[in-house]
Amino acid sequence: MTIDGAIVALLAEQLESAELNRAPMTKITDTYPDLDMDDAYAIQDELRRRKTARGVRVAGLKAGLTSQAKMKQMNVSEPVFGFMCDYGSRADGGEVEIDGFIAPRVEAEIAFVTKSEIKGPCHIGTVLQAIDFVLPAVEILDSRYENFKFDLVSVVADNTSAAGFVTGGNSRRIDEIDVRTLGIVLEKNGEIVELAAGAAVLGHPAESVVMLANMLARKGQVIPAGTFIMTGGVTAAVGVKRGDHISVRYQHLGSVSMRFV
Ligand code: OOG
Ligand code: MG
Numbered sequence: 001m002t003i004d005g006a007i008v009a010l011l012a013e014q015l016e017s018a019e020l021n022r023a024p025m026t027k028i029t030d031t032y033p034d035l036d037m038d039d040a041y042a043i044q045d046e047l048r049r050r051k052t053a054r055g056v057r058v059a060g061l062k063a064g065l066t067s068q069a070k071m072k073q074m075n076v077s078e079p080v081f082g083f084m085c086d087y088g089s090r091a092d093g094g095e096v097e098i099d100g101f102i103a104p105r106v107e108a109e110i111a112f113v114t115k116s117e118i119k120g121p122c123h124i125g126t127v128l129q130a131i132d133f134v135l136p137a138v139e140i141l142d143s144r145y146e147n148f149k150f151d152l153v154s155v156v157a158d159n160t161s162a163a164g165f166v167t168g169g170n171s172r173r174i175d176e177i178d179v180r181t182l183g184i185v186l187e188k189n190g191e192i193v194e195l196a197a198g199a200a201v202l203g204h205p206a207e208s209v210v211m212l213a214n215m216l217a218r219k220g221q222v223i224p225a226g227t228f229i230m231t232g233g234v235t236a237a238v239g240v241k242r243g244d245h246i247s248v249r250y251q252h253l254g255s256v257s258m259r260f261v
Helices: 005-021 037-053 068-074 124-130 152-157 206-218
Strands: 058-064 080-085 094-096 105-114 131-141 162-167 183-188 191-197 228-233 245-250 254-260
Touching: 005 037, 005 152, 037 080, 037 152, 058 162, 058 206, 068 228, 080 152, 080 162, 080 206, 094 162, 105 183, 105 245, 124 131, 124 206, 131 228, 131 245, 131 254, 162 254, 206 228
Parallel strands: 058 228, 094 254
Antiparallel strands: 058 080, 105 131, 105 228, 131 162, 183 191, 183 245, 245 254
């Protein structure tokens, strides 16, 4: 750590205000260039503490920057981890009010729900055994930094741009399907804009959960049974504006759609 609790609290407060007021800020490393990853997760933890103190509930956990497409798009080379909030949930097939965000982007993801606790350090076998089912999810990202420009430390502090998510379609048991070859097609206004297969995420989306469990283990934490986990965008994220319709088709898992209004 390079900063003390007072600065952690100050930066968490600034990030939360930026989100609540939809007023983007300059990235925190512009002001504190020496921040390290421990600082970044400490700020994210403080953000989470502030939110839960206001009555927000954590809806799930997420990994991000787990595919080449995403790392290339954001110019960041390591996976990051964050959490989703209850207020970010939107209905499948419904309308999403664009004014609730600064500059939203959507990305297609494979999500898991666990049936037993996962304690790192662990490997993919442990994770596969603990996954109850697979379901399709679309993440709505929104950076609290101007123009979606950040580095690894800044994006972790900003809870990995988490803003919303839509899940739906059909769930399947993890041993019923091969999630690596599972095809995903993202359409915007009826046109295919991105497509990929599950293996785009670290060779197997369950590897995201391994990394998440190992990261949490360093803090003495586990992934509890019944946790909803988004494993990271399989494709680059797509910017949306008012009126856009997004539909993502998943092999074996149905589709997830929304319209921005
Ligand atoms: C950071 C969040 C990345 C993913 O799935 O890759 C993420 C960003 O791209 O803004 O959620
Ligand atoms: Mg994501």
